[in-house]
Amino acid sequence: MSLRKNVLILGSTGPSGRRTVEEALERGYQVTVYDRKTEKLPEALRENENLTIHRGVLPDAPKTLNPLIPDFGAIISILGPNTMAGSGDELSNFYEWLLKMLRTIPAAKRPYLLVMGTQSITAPEDTFQLFTSVHVFLIGLIAPGARYEIDGIKRLFPPKGANDDLDWCMYRLNVLHNGPSRDGAMAGYVGCLGFKADMDRGQLAKWLLDEVEQKKWVRKMPALWGEK
Structure with a gap:
């Protein structure tokens, strides 16, 4: 099994x-997941011989994942902040460790890191879009802890400079719906021609694995949406 076909999925x-795990397995990947509630995975997935399961919480991840990271061709994170009050930093602390860990691996063997962000994290290529602007305001109003966490993640992945030695992509989402894996995922920037605020989870899963294989958005921050 080539390095490219071995992937770690966080937030499985x-x-x-779950849909991303299914998509990866359908494409013949060796999949490793790390999650605190792995019992929530369907039994059919848990019994798949190409799936390796590690149970744990993010603060303990370095102990478990540190020896495994060099084996992966890609790391897909579908983790998002969910803190409704106070200050959240669990996820940003994890990413800070992960970025440092990746730099200990020879450049040619470093996994491609795909990190989920929200469209409240702006990219230089974005233009004004009313729905997204309102969404940003509401997050800060009703979920200040999540806003704090989002800001921490944004600082770790500046568009240029700090991480130019790593292969990473921050894909930014807004509204997700249930839907099967199919074509129709679009990538661009907030406010660009054709931009929409939502997509199906099946479209997201397909886009993520396509990006692992094609690497079209390395060191970029595409906003994703779906064509119906």
């Missing part, structure tokens, strides 16, 4: 994560 037990 949510609806989007």
Whole structure:
């Protein structure tokens, strides 16, 4: 099995994560998942011989994942902040460790890191879009802890400079719907021609694995949406 076909998926037990695990297995990947509630994975997935399951929480991830990271061709994170009050930094602390860990691996063997962000994280190529602007305002109003976490993640992945030595992509989402894996995922920037605010989870899963294989958005921050 080539390095490219060995992938770590974080956030595997949510609806989007499960669909991404299914997509990767359907494409013949060796899949490893790390999650605190792995029992939420369907039994059919848990019994798949190409799936390796590690159970744990993010603060303990370095101990478990540190020896495994060099074996992966890609790391797909579908983790998002869910702190409704106070300050959240669990996810940004994990990414800070992960970025440091990746730099200990020879450049030619470093996994491609795909990190989920929201469209409240702006890219230089974005233009004004009312729905997204309102969404950003509401996050800060009703979920200040999530806003704090999002800001921490944004600082770790500046568009230029700090991580130019790594292969990473921050894909930015807004509204997700249940839907099968199919074509129709679009990538661009907020406010560009054709931009929409939503997509199906099946479209997301397909886009993520396509990006692992094609690497069209390395060191970029595409906003994703779906064509119906």
